[in-house]
Every structure is written in C-alpha cells, then in structure tokens.
Amino acid sequence: MKTATPGHQAHHQFDDAERAAVYRNILARRDVRGQFLPEPVADDMLARILTAAHFAPSVGFMQPWSFVLVRDQAVKQRVHDAFTLANAEAAQMFEGKQREVYSGLRLQGILEAPINLCITCDRDRAGPVVIGRTHIKAMDLYSSVCAVQNLWLAARAEGLGVGWVSIFRQSAIREILSLPERVMAVAYLCIGHVSHFFDQPELQTAGWRQRLPLDELVHFDGWGGEHADAESLRAELRAAQALAARGLPPL
Numbered sequence: 523m524k525t526a527t528p529g530h531q532a533h534h535q536f537d538d539a540e541r542a543a544v545y546r547n548i549l550a551r552r553d554v555r556g557q558f559l560p561e562p563v564a565d566d567m568l569a570r571i572l573t574a575a576h577f578a579p580s581v582g583f584m585q586p587w588s589f590v591l592v593r594d595q596a597v598k599q600r601v602h603d604a605f606t607l608a609n610a611e612a613a614q615m616f617e618g619k620q621r622e623v624y625s626g627l628r629l630q631g632i633l634e635a636p637i638n639l640c641i642t643c644d645r646d647r648a649g650p651v652v653i654g655r656t657h658i659k660a661m662d663l664y665s666s667v668c669a670v671q672n673l674w675l676a677a678r679a680e681g682l683g684v685g686w687v688s689i690f691r692q693s694a695i696r697e698i699l700s701l702p703e704r705v706m707a708v709a710y711l712c713i714g715h716v717s718h719f720f721d722q723p724e725l726q727t728a729g730w731r732q733r734l735p736l737d738e739l740v741h742f743d744g745w746g747g748e749h750a751d752a753e754s755l756r757a758e759l760r761a762a763q764a765l766a767a768r769g770l771p772p773l
C-alpha cells in the first residue's frame with residue numbers, strides 16, 4: 523500500500539527519492555567480515571558516522587555511549603587473540619555438521635579493518651534514576667545498541683563496511699580496552715572501506731539460516747492473536763518482503 527503522509531505534515535515529509543534512499547540504505551546494509559581494504563578512513567567521514575551514532579535515541583536522553591577507537595595493530599592483535607580463543611570454544615558448542623560449517627565461517631575482520639570501534643554503555647551516565655529506566659535497567663544497553671545501528675546505516679551510506687564481532691569473553695574486551703567497572707562493551711565493530719558488499723546476509727548464503735517470513739511474526743492484540751482483516755496486512759507484508767529480498771525498496 524502506497525499511503526502518503528497526511529498533508530498537514532508536508533513540511534516534514536521526505537520526498538519519494540529520500541524515502542527510497544532510506545529503504546535502500548536499510549536493505550543494502552550488510553555485516554562485513556572479509557572484504558576490508560587497507561585504505562584509511564578519513565577523519566571527516568569517521569566524524570559523520572560517529573555523529574550519526576550520537577544522534578541515536580536513548581532512554582531518558584541518557585546518551586550512555588562512548589566510542590573507543592582502536593587503530594593500533596598491537597591492540598587489534600590482542601582482541602583477535604581473544605576472538606580466536608572464544609571462537610574455538612564456540613565451535614565446540616555446535617554438534618556434527620553444524621560444527622563443521624561453523625568452523626568454515628569467517629566471523630570477523632579485526633586485523634584487516636583499518637578501524638576497530640568499541641561502542642560502550644556507561645551504566646551510571648545519568649545518575650541512579652533515569653526517566654524510562656526506573657523499572658527496566660537494561661534500557662541503557664538497548665540505547666547503546668540504537669547508536670550501533672545508526673552508525674552501521676550511516677557507514678553503509680558512506681560506502682564503509684561494518685562488521686559486529688561478539689565472539690569474546692566480555693572480561694577480555696574489558697581488560698584489553700581498560701574499561702572501568704561501570705562501563706560495558708556493547709559492540710565491537712570492524713570498520714573500513716570494502717571491495718564490495720554482498721547482496722544477502724552471508725549466513726543465508728552459507729545455508730546457515732534463512733530470513734523468516736515476516737507475515738508469520740505478526741500477532742494481533744496479544745501473542746497468537748488473530749484479526750478478521752489480518753490477511754490484508756499479511757498479503758502486504760509478503761509483497762513488501764518479496765521486494766526487499768531483491769534489494770528493492772518496498773514502496
């Protein structure tokens with residue numbers, strides 16, 4: 523359905539090209555592991571993607587994030603060693619054929635990416651009582667994840683690849699980067715120019731897991747709930763997903 527924004531919002535409206543660009547950005551974003559180029563990332567470009575991260579939503583406007591840039595090859599090597607250790611442990615957690623496939627997957631580009639970036643969450647950034655976090659303490663972590671996604675999308679628009687690496691013991695990253703007790707490493711990202719972006723998630727191409735049908739993930743008025751008009755929305759969801767699967771904006 524091609525619903526236009528109501529007229530009274532016209533001055534806030536994205537035109538069709540801008541709308542299409544936003545969806546293209548979302549659909550073309552990939553997790554990058556193996557296609558990093560050595561060429562450095564210019565400071566103005568780095569500043570833009572960090573600014574995108576800093577303009578993310580956050581609970582109570584807490585802005586709990588900080589950005590630990592890692593460019594020293596010796597520090598990267600220590601992080602890579604931590605990955606190698608955890609990755610060997612991880613392989614043992616899968617059985618049979620899956621273990622074999624897992625061991626063949628490339629799951630990081632730590633040493634090749636010119637920039638590694640740890641996005642953190644300071645759990646005390648705004649004092650003990652934060653609007654929106656009074657009952658669910660993890661909201662600060664979710665806020666830092668919003669910053670990660672903003673950066674990931676901005677980087678894609680700049681032509682930069684980003685790969686999220688999470689196969690570490692949390693304590694290893696804390697120690698290597700000297701993070702204070704109150705600061706958590708939320709995301710360890712590899713960032714750089716890339717030779718190319720894949721069209722589909724690498725785990726999908728490797729046959730590890732396929733994208734789920736969105737129309738089966740929608741419930742009405744409660745888990746498992748149905749609605750008399752449900753089929754109309756489900757048909758739209760299937761059509762939009764079919765377009766998106768081909769990299770086309772669902773417009």
Ligand SMILES: Cc1cc2c(cc1C)N(C[C@H](O)[C@H](O)[C@H](O)COP(=O)(O)O)c1[nH]c(=O)[nH]c(=O)c1N2
Pocket residue numbers: 551552553554555628629630685686687688689722723724725726
């Ligand atoms: C929280 C979190 C943590 C990780 C990831 C993602 C997220 C959100 N992903 C990337 C993940 O595999 C990827 O996003 C999916 O496979 C979908 O692919 P695209 O991101 O669409 O290319 C990821 N990839 C990888 O190679 N090593 C890793 O350790 C991780 N860790």
